[in-house]
Every structure is written in structure tokens, then in C-alpha cells.
Amino acid sequence: MTPTVETRPLPAIPQDVLAFAAEKGVTEYLPGVLELTRRAFPGAPFAISVEEDAEIEDYKQILFDVTVGDLTVEQLMAAEEQWTAGIFRVCPSTHVVYFNLMVR
Numbered sequence: 672m673t674p675t676v677e678t679r680p681l682p683a684i685p686q687d688v689l690a691f692a693a694e695k696g697v698t699e700y701l702p703g704v705l706e707l708t709r710r711a712f713p714g715a716p717f718a719i720s721v722e723e724d725a726e727i728e729d730y731k732q733i734l735f736d737v738t739v740g741d742l743t744v745e746q747l748m749a750a751e752e753q754w755t756a757g758i759f760r761v762c763p764s765t766h767v768v769y770f771n772l773m774v775r
Contacts, residue, residue: 684719688733691721695769697733703761704770708735711754712774715739722771732771739774747774 684701692698708717717737724730739747751774758767 682717682719685721687721688719691731692733692769695766697762697766697769700762700766700770701733704733704735704758707754707757707761708737708772711750711757712737712739732769734771734773736773737775750774 682705684705688701689698692701705719715737717735720734720736721731722734724732739750742750751772754772758770762770
């Protein structure tokens with residue numbers, strides 16, 4: 672029997688994220704990064720926000736904040752590697768700097 676994975680609906684994209692994405696020219700990549708996050712962390716809820724870097728003045732990114740359940744270290748590492756490699760498939764390298772992942 673094949674295990675089932677709960678598929679959650681994609682989260683709504685907040686207006687400030689949409690505005691930031693438009694400002695940086697990355698709006699067209701948002702759907703791909705959303706789907707990538709869902710594929711890398713199936714069943715895990717995640718939120719999307721614009722976060723300012725605490726160390727670099729005036730540097731912001733779109734943060735995909737994923738709450739993982741009881742993944743093993745190996746599963747977590749594999750999921751993070753999948754997301755990191757995948758971001759370059761869904762977004763040009765010149766625009767990847769506007770997206771970041773946080774796993775809790």
C-alpha cells in the first residue's frame with residue numbers, strides 16, 4: 672500500500688509580498704517557488720512574508736517559512752537540498768537572491 676501525503680492548499684500570497692515581488696521583478700516566479708516549496712515539504716504548512724535582513728541594511732527577501740513535523744534529519748536535509756537546487760530551476764540565478772527558506 673502506498674502511503675498517502677496530505678496535500679494542503681497553497682497559502683494566500685500577502686499583498687506586501689506581491690508588492691515587493693513586483694518592485695523586484697520576481698512576480699512571475701512566485702507560483703513556481705510556491706509549488707517548489709510544496710513539493711520539497713509535502714504536507715508541511717508554510718507562510719510567505721517579506722523579511723528584512725537583520726544584518727544588511729535595506730535588504731529584504733521573500734521568506735518561505737515552513738513548519739515541519741517529525742522529519743528525520745536525513746529527510747529534512749533532503750527536503751532542503753531539493754528546495755535549494757529547485758529554486759534555480761524555477762527562477763533565474765539573478766533573481767534567486769529575493770527568495771529565502773526558513774525551516775522550523
